[in-house]
Amino acid sequence: MDSLVIGIDVGGTKVAGGLVSMKGRLVSSLTVPTRAAKGFATSFGQVVHLISRLIDRAGGTDRIAGIGLCAPGPLDTKAGIIINAPNIPGWQKVPLAAKLGEEFHLPAKVENDANAAGLAEVLFGAAAGYRHVFYVTVSTGIGTGIIINRRIYHGKNGAAGEGGHVSIDPTSPYRCGCGALGHIEALASGPAMARRARVFLEEEHTTSSHLRDLTHGNPSRITPELIEKAARAGDKVAKKIIEDTGFYLGVWLAGMITLLDPEAIVMGGGVSQIGEPLFKTIRKTILRYTLNPGLAAHTPLLPAKLEKLVGVYGAASLFLPAGEEIEHGY
Amino acid sequence: MDSLVIGIDVGGTKVAGGLVSMKGRLVSSLTVPTRAAKGFATSFGQVVHLISRLIDRAGGTDRIAGIGLCAPGPLDTKAGIIINAPNIPGWQKVPLAAKLGEEFHLPAKVENDANAAGLAEVLFGAAAGYRHVFYVTVSTGIGTGIIINRRIYHGKNGAAGEGGHVSIDPTSPYRCGCGALGHIEALASGPAMARRARVFLEEEHTTSSHLRDLTHGNPSRITPELIEKAARAGDKVAKKIIEDTGFYLGVWLAGMITLLDPEAIVMGGGVSQIGEPLFKTIRKTILRYTLNPGLAAHTPLLPAKLEKLVGVYGAASLFLPAGEEIEHGY
Numbered sequence: 001m002d003s004l005v006i007g008i009d010v011g012g013t014k015v016a017g018g019l020v021s022m023k024g025r026l027v028s029s030l031t032v033p034t035r036a037a038k039g040f041a042t043s044f045g046q047v048v049h050l051i052s053r054l055i056d057r058a059g060g061t062d063r064i065a066g067i068g069l070c071a072p073g074p075l076d077t078k079a080g081i082i083i084n085a086p087n088i089p090g091w092q093k094v095p096l097a098a099k100l101g102e103e104f105h106l107p108a109k110v111e112n113d114a115n116a117a118g119l120a121e122v123l124f125g126a127a128a129g130y131r132h133v134f135y136v137t138v139s140t141g142i143g144t145g146i147i148i149n150r151r152i153y154h155g156k157n158g159a160a161g162e163g164g165h166v167s168i169d170p171t172s173p174y175r176c177g178c179g180a181l182g183h184i185e186a187l188a189s190g191p192a193m194a195r196r197a198r199v200f201l202e203e204e205h206t207t208s209s210h211l212r213d214l215t216h217g218n219p220s221r222i223t224p225e226l227i228e229k230a231a232r233a234g235d236k237v238a239k240k241i242i243e244d245t246g247f248y249l250g251v252w253l254a255g256m257i258t259l260l261d262p263e264a265i266v267m268g269g270g271v272s273q274i275g276e277p278l279f280k281t282i283r284k285t286i287l288r289y290t291l292n293p294g295l296a297a298h299t300p301l302l303p304a305k306l307e308k309l310v311g312v313y314g315a316a317s318l319f320l321p322a323g324e325e326i327e328h329g330y
Numbered sequence: 331m332d333s334l335v336i337g338i339d340v341g342g343t344k345v346a347g348g349l350v351s352m353k354g355r356l357v358s359s360l361t362v363p364t365r366a367a368k369g370f371a372t373s374f375g376q377v378v379h380l381i382s383r384l385i386d387r388a389g390g391t392d393r394i395a396g397i398g399l400c401a402p403g404p405l406d407t408k409a410g411i412i413i414n415a416p417n418i419p420g421w422q423k424v425p426l427a428a429k430l431g432e433e434f435h436l437p438a439k440v441e442n443d444a445n446a447a448g449l450a451e452v453l454f455g456a457a458a459g460y461r462h463v464f465y466v467t468v469s470t471g472i473g474t475g476i477i478i479n480r481r482i483y484h485g486k487n488g489a490a491g492e493g494g495h496v497s498i499d500p501t502s503p504y505r506c507g508c509g510a511l512g513h514i515e516a517l518a519s520g521p522a523m524a525r526r527a528r529v530f531l532e533e534e535h536t537t538s539s540h541l542r543d544l545t546h547g548n549p550s551r552i553t554p555e556l557i558e559k560a561a562r563a564g565d566k567v568a569k570k571i572i573e574d575t576g577f578y579l580g581v582w583l584a585g586m587i588t589l590l591d592p593e594a595i596v597m598g599g600g601v602s603q604i605g606e607p608l609f610k611t612i613r614k615t616i617l618r619y620t621l622n623p624g625l626a627a628h629t630p631l632l633p634a635k636l637e638k639l640v641g642v643y644g645a646a647s648l649f650l651p652a653g654e655e656i657e658h659g660y
Binding site for chain 1: 404462476478483484485486487488489490491492493495496497498499500501508510511513577578581584585588589590591592593618619620621622625629
C-alpha cells in the first residue's frame, strides 16, 4: 500500500485535516472546531484528536510518511516553531513540529498557511504545470506565497512572502492590523471593503442603494458577498467599492509582476469569489502600473481551485516528493 | 596560468571593461566612450575595440574563459538578446551574445546591469558572505537586483528584479519614465530629488536657501550632490528633500523586506552617496512600514562597495564559478 501524508490546517475557528496520497489525492478528510478561546491546551488537544482519528482511518502510523501542519502568521519553518498565530490564543513560540513528533512518533513540519496554499495550488490546483507563481488569498486578511521552481520561497528567516503587508499608499489614513499605514491588507481585504461601504452608507444621502436594503440599513452587516450581490443588482456604490478594491489589488500585483516576473498569479479567498467584476479591474490596473504591459498581459491571473481544503493539501505537500521543503533560503 | 574573464559594462556615455581572474581579482581595466548617438554600428564597434584590447592584454583568446556583458534595460538573458537599452540608440532586439561569440569565438553572456551589479556586490563587495540580497542603485533611475543563494533571480522571462518600477503611491502626480504613476523611480531618483528642489525654489519665498546660492538661482543646475552640500550647510529645504526621498525609499524597502526577507540590502548609485542623513531616514521608515520590525532591524542596509567598476565585476561574474548563471527561472 502507498504511504499517506497527514495535512492539517489550523484556523481561528476550525481545524481541517486530511489524508493525502503520495500522488496528491485526498483519501479522507475531517474538520473539528479549534476552540481557540479555551487556550493552547484545548486547541492543541483538538489538533491531536483530529490527527489520531486520521491515523485510525489510515490503519495505524505505519502507513503515515509524516504530518504537515499549516497555520496563520509567522513561523520558523526550519525549527518547526509557530511564532505567533493571530486569532489562536497561546499559539506563540510553540515548537509545534517537535511536539507533534513526540506525540505521534512521526516526522512533522510546519508552514505558513498562505505559503502552503500557494504550493498546493501549484502542485494540484489552478497553477498545475507552472513553476513560478505568486499566490494571493484575499479574505479577512491578505496572505501571499512566493513559489519558485515549485517550491516555497522562505527568505532568510522563513518570513518571506508576506506580500499583504506591502504598503502601496504610505499616506493612507488606513492602518493595517499590524500597525502600519497603507498596507494592501488595510486597503483591499474583506474588512476594508466593508469599511468603504460603511463610509458610503453613512455619508451618502443622495443615492438609493441596494446595499442599504440588503443590510437592512445596518452597516455592521456588510460583507463582501452582500457588496457583490448589490453590485449585480446595479448598485453604484457597491460597484464603486469593487472597482476601488480592484484598483488597489491591481497596483499591488503590478508591482509583484514587475519584481518577481512569475508565470502566473493565483487568487483565492472570500473576496476573490466576487469574480470577473473584480478580476477585470485588477487586470486593467496591472497593465497601467507595471513596467512591461506586454509581459504582464501574458501573466495569467487565475482564480484559485482548491479553496476550502487548500490548507490541507498544502500542509500535506510538505511531505510529497514534488513539494519537499527546500534548502533554507529558497 | 589562470583563466581570465572579460567583463564589459555598456552605459549611455561610456563602456567600461576589465579582465577578471577566476577568483574575482581585477587584473586590468579600460574605458572608452560609447558614442551612443552615432548609432549601433559605432557603439558596438567601441565594444569590440575594447574587448580586442583586453584580449591583447591577456595575451590572446586562449586565456579567456568568456565574455560577460551588462547593459541597462530589459534583456533576454537566456537567449543573450538585448531587448531595449535606454539611452543607447539601436541597442534594440540585438542578439548580442551571439554577435560577440561570432566576433571573438568565445562564449558570451549578457545580463541586466543592476542584476550584474547585485551579483558582484554579493560575490566581491558589500554583501560578501551573504547569500540572499536585495541590491538597489539609486541614480538617474532606480535599478534593483534580487540575489537568491548567490545567484541572480530572473523570473519567467528574465525580467524579474525591476523593483524601481513598483508603485508605492498610485495617486501621485509624478509619472515615471516608463509612463506609470508613483513608481519609486519617479519619487526618489536623482531627477526626482532635483524636481522636489525646483518646486521648493520656485514656490518658497520665505526661507533663505543655501541651495539657491549653490545653484546661483538656476534651478536647472540642481543635483543630488548640491542638495547634500546645502543640507550639510544647514539648509532646511535641502534637508527636507533628503528626508522625503529617504521616506519613500524606506516605505519601498520595507515592502521588499516583508516580501523577500533578504539577509541584507545593498544600496549604491549617486544618490546613495548622500550617506548617513539619507540612510538614517530610510532605516527609521523601514521599521515603521514593515511587518516585522524585529526582523527588519537585523537586516542591514549596506552602502555599496564596488561602485564605478561594479558593472565590470558583475559582467565578469557571469563566468565565475560562484556566479554561474543559474537555471532559467531563478
